[in-house]
Amino acid sequence: MNDLTGINIKNITVSYLTIRQLTLADSESWDFFVQAAPYGCFMQSWAWADFKELEGYKTFRYGLFLDTKLVGGCIFYFYPHPSKANLLIAPGGPILPCIDELISARTQESMQMLMKQASILVKELSAIALRIEPLWTQKPDYLTGFVRAPADLLPSETLLVDLRPSEAEILAAMKPKGRYNLRLSWRYGIETEFTTDTQAIPLFYDFFWETVKRQQFFGEPYGFFINLCQTLFKANTAEIGLARWRGEVLAAIIVVYCGHRATYLYGGRSFEHPEVMAPYALHWAAMQRAKARSCTVYDFYGFTRDPHHAYSKFSRFKSQFGGVPVTTIGAHDYFFYDQLADTLIGLLKNLGGNNP
Amino acid sequence: MPISLFIEQHSSGIAFYINGDLQFDTADEALYHEYLVIPPVALAQQRFFQTDLRVLICGGGDGLAARDVLRFPQVQHIDLVDYNPEVLELARTVFKPYNNASLESDRITVYTQEAFEFVSAIPDNYYHVIICDFTYPTCQEDTSIYSREWFQQINRVLYPDGIVSTNGVSPENRTTGFWCLYQTLLSAGLMVKPLQVDIPSFRRHGYGNWGFFLASNRDIKRFELERIALPQSLQALTGEDLWQAFIFPDKIAQVRHEAAIHSLDYPQLFYYLLNHTFTLPKDNDLNVTVDFIDIQESGNGLLAKSDLLKIESVAKAWREQIYQYSGSTDNHADISQLLPVQHRYHSPKMTKEWLAYLKQLLAEIDLNSLLNSLLERSHQLPERMASELRQLADKIRTKQPLASLPPQTTQLLMVLSITLLMANLITPDAVFAKGYYSGSSGSSDDYDGEVEGEAKIWGFFLTAMGGFWLYSIFTRSNDE
Numbered sequence: 001m002n003d004l005t006g007i008n009i010k011n012i013t014v015s016y017l018t019i020r021q022l023t024l025a026d027s028e029s030w031d032f033f034v035q036a037a038p039y040g041c042f043m044q045s046w047a048w049a050d051f052k053e054l055e056g057y058k059t060f061r062y063g064l065f066l067d068t069k070l071v072g073g074c075i076f077y078f079y080p081h082p083s084k085a086n087l088l089i090a091p092g093g094p095i096l097p098c099i100d101e102l103i104s105a106r107t108q109e110s111m112q113m114l115m116k117q118a119s120i121l122v123k124e125l126s127a128i129a130l131r132i133e134p135l136w137t138q139k140p141d142y143l144t145g146f147v148r149a150p151a152d153l154l155p156s157e158t159l160l161v162d163l164r165p166s167e168a169e170i171l172a173a174m175k176p177k178g179r180y181n182l183r184l185s186w187r188y189g190i191e192t193e194f195t196t197d198t199q200a201i202p203l204f205y206d207f208f209w210e211t212v213k214r215q216q217f218f219g220e221p222y223g224f225f226i227n228l229c230q231t232l233f234k235a236n237t238a239e240i241g242l243a244r245w246r247g248e249v250l251a252a253i254i255v256v257y258c259g260h261r262a263t264y265l266y267g268g269r270s271f272e273h274p275e276v277m278a279p280y281a282l283h284w285a286a287m288q289r290a291k292a293r294s295c296t297v298y299d300f301y302g303f304t305r306d307p308h309h310a311y312s313k314f315s316r317f318k319s320q321f322g323g324v325p326v327t328t329i330g331a332h333d334y335f336f337y338d339q340l341a342d343t344l345i346g347l348l349k350n351l352g353g354n355n356p
Numbered sequence: 357m358p359i360s361l362f363i364e365q366h367s368s369g370i371a372f373y374i375n376g377d378l379q380f381d382t383a384d385e386a387l388y389h390e391y392l393v394i395p396p397v398a399l400a401q402q403r404f405f406q407t408d409l410r411v412l413i414c415g416g417g418d419g420l421a422a423r424d425v426l427r428f429p430q431v432q433h434i435d436l437v438d439y440n441p442e443v444l445e446l447a448r449t450v451f452k453p454y455n456n457a458s459l460e461s462d463r464i465t466v467y468t469q470e471a472f473e474f475v476s477a478i479p480d481n482y483y484h485v486i487i488c489d490f491t492y493p494t495c496q497e498d499t500s501i502y503s504r505e506w507f508q509q510i511n512r513v514l515y516p517d518g519i520v521s522t523n524g525v526s527p528e529n530r531t532t533g534f535w536c537l538y539q540t541l542l543s544a545g546l547m548v549k550p551l552q553v554d555i556p557s558f559r560r561h562g563y564g565n566w567g568f569f570l571a572s573n574r575d576i577k578r579f580e581l582e583r584i585a586l587p588q589s590l591q592a593l594t595g596e597d598l599w600q601a602f603i604f605p606d607k608i609a610q611v612r613h614e615a616a617i618h619s620l621d622y623p624q625l626f627y628y629l630l631n632h633t634f635t636l637p638k639d640n641d642l643n644v645t646v647d648f649i650d651i652q653e654s655g656n657g658l659l660a661k662s663d664l665l666k667i668e669s670v671a672k673a674w675r676e677q678i679y680q681y682s683g684s685t686d687n688h689a690d691i692s693q694l695l696p697v698q699h700r701y702h703s704p705k706m707t708k709e710w711l712a713y714l715k716q717l718l719a720e721i722d723l724n725s726l727l728n729s730l731l732e733r734s735h736q737l738p739e740r741m742a743s744e745l746r747q748l749a750d751k752i753r754t755k756q757p758l759a760s761l762p763p764q765t766t767q768l769l770m771v772l773s774i775t776l777l778m779a780n781l782i783t784p785d786a787v788f789a790k791g792y793y794s795g796s797s798g799s800s801d802d803y804d805g806e807v808e809g810e811a812k813i814w815g816f817f818l819t820a821m822g823g824f825w826l827y828s829i830f831t832r833s834n835d836e
Binding site: 054055056077079081082084087091128147198222223226333337341342343344348349 | 358360362364365373375376377494495496663666667668671675698699700701705706713716717720721722725726728729730732733736737738741767768771772775776778779780782783784785786788789790
């Protein structure tokens with residue numbers, strides 16, 4: 001049987017795609033599927049959805065099955081609000097069966113089934129649009145009706161370092177300045193440590209917040225990281241990495257693991273002792289650790305080649321590690337116009353005299 | 357909503373967080389709990405001389421407030437109601453060295469229940485002292501236990517002349533929110549004295565100073581407070597400190613006249629907490645003070661008629677601002693009403709940045725699809741608007757130039773803009789999202805010719821609606 005088309009040539013039987021809400025019993029197989037999928041994303045993992053529930057989101061987890069085999073699906077997220085203007089979002093999703101292969105009919109059918117489910121949810125939840133954000137590098141033709149959203153939750157441009165080559169080869173692929181700084185950090189004796197001990201959260205946060213203030217970014221509060229780390233540490237899908245010099249922590253990062261990809265999600269460093277190049281040693285160690293966990297890609301999570309972009313300074317640092325810039329299609333919105341029209345009419349009526 | 361708990365271990369103690377908000381740090385928790393507990397019980401002890409006191413603690417599952425209530429031998433019984441069994445379990449284990457095993461006292465009964473539900477089932481005039489020790493609200497639902505209806509229930513079950521003590525928010529950092537609570541307590545028929553105290557661990561977390569309210573259904577007089585007997589061996593509270601706590605800088609105290617009452621029908625508190633617009637004056641302005649020991653105000657707070665976080669209120673604010681702008685060059689739009697912060701992770705600056713995306717948001721809309729959906733519902737629209745929309749649909753279909761925009765259509769465009777902005781602002785993650793334009797080599801290839809054409813139409817609409825007004829708000833907010 002062709003596993004993907006569902007057509008059994010010998011017995012002339014046809015398999016059908018079905019969609020159903022996933023339960024806790026499906027969590028393991030869902031995560032296994034997401035991790036193995038070529039465009040799998042940590043934001044579609046079971047633990048991430050649990051984390052977002054702690055953050056107040058409602059999650060709707062759907063699997064697509066070919067007979068009994070899980071072949072696709074999507075975790076939708078929704079933040080409740082009394083206003084009838086809301087988004088259903090799917091960061092990192094949907095995850096469809098084999099988007100690159102010549103079975104577009106099945107893939108298209110999968111997308112249609114997920115869209116049908118989304119339209120039911122949107123009605124129930126009084127949302128107006130679905131925002132998807134798959135890690136695809138090309139927008140497929142069947143993504144009709146979707147338009148580019150003005151902002152991305154996942155950075156649509158990122159830098160990926162291939163971890164498959166040997167340590168020496170990865171080192172050789174770094175830029176000379178990066179290699180020099182890394183060796184300098186080794187000469188200074190920077191020590192690195194990776195931990196899932198939640199007591200490292202405040203340590204991480206001090207550096208993160210110091211960096212947010214210094215760079216004038218929008219940073220998440222402490223509670224966000226408590227929820228993130230407590231949930232992902234339990235699922236063994238994230239770690240805090242620390243770089244120490246003479247016993248003093250100088251830099252901290254959070255790395256999230258999902259299948260073949262390790263993602264550097266957040267980080268921060270101290271003002272003190274920039275000369276010892278602690279972040280170089282830390283990212284190098286994170287790559288080696290990811291490699292040891294069978295990851296093949298280290299994702300620097302956000303990159304720009306534009307010198308005027310807000311991320312250009314960080315991008316210069318990231319590019320010292322070599323890697324390849326990759327651009328994904330970014331966030332796309334699908335508007336449910338009947339829902340939107342209902343919301344607009346409701347508002348116009350209200351402006352006509354009724355109190356909110 | 358699920359709750360997250362976190363205990364941070366220090367070399368000399370612990371800090372406890374609920375949903376990421378510091379509840380206590382053992383280094384200075386005595387400050388918080390003694391200010392919350394000691395004045396009301398000491399006052400009740402005096403008012404109900406030689407009477408066995410019944411005390412209710414709402415929240416306070418960590419057992420620390422109970423520890424301080426148990427200092428008073430006159431307290432015959434404490435009911436403690438907290439809905440979180442995990443916090444209560446921590447009180448019996450990890451926190452036990454700090455709360456002196458208060459929950460094991462034979463003078464206390466612990467109820468694992470929602471406080472509102474618990475209090476609703478209590479007979480009138482039951483407790484001599486009621487202490488509210490709730491967590492800081494993280495969402496609108498959390499604010500019901502700060503509502504007028506809640507305090508009316510508290511007043512109902514309070515013994516005549518009994519004392520209420522409740523934690524507030526920071527008078528310094530959440531000034532309007534603090535006085536909203538003050539007005540809400542007054543509106544529930546309670547006589548209120550506000551207090552403020554500096555708690556170092558709270559300040560380190562950026563919370564500012566902290567506020568409390570001491571209240572009763574009978575006026576609390578200076579002479580009563582002067583005569584209260586503080587228990588021995590308190591760690592933080594002294595008589596002198598207590599007098600100081602009632603004194604507020606006049607600039608901060610004046611804000612109480614602007615705060616509306618928080619009710620279940622028209623919640624205000626969460627809006628105030630998210631949209632903190634008051635700026636603390638410079639030190640030299642803080643010398644003029646108000647001593648609330650000598651002030652007894654009655655409930656004259658503003659009764660709100662809308663929930664400012666709802667899209668309907670935002671639409672009304674926009675309409676008022678646009679009409680105001682069209683008649684004046686002086687634009688003083690209240691951005692916190694036009695685009696209120698909707699989530700505790702967001703700041704006004706983050707919210708305002710979304711104004712810059714408005715044209716792109718509008719460009720996402722397929723105008724024909726929207727007009728079709730609207731015209732299918734034309735029976736729900738005023739006839740004039742339906743007619744204007746039909747004409748607009750015809751013009752766009754036949755590619756006629758759009759010379760001007762009829763007034764009803766302008767209103768539609770306004771509510772569409774608000775809806776698109778709000779949809780992004782109420783999704784917490786979307787507010788952290790980053791635009792990909794900024795000169796990056798990102799894929800803007802999706803904006804093909806047709807979409808570009810739509811963008812031009814929307815650009816025209818935006819100008820017609822009052823783009824200059826919008827632009828001025830955006831540039832002003834950036835300047836600020």
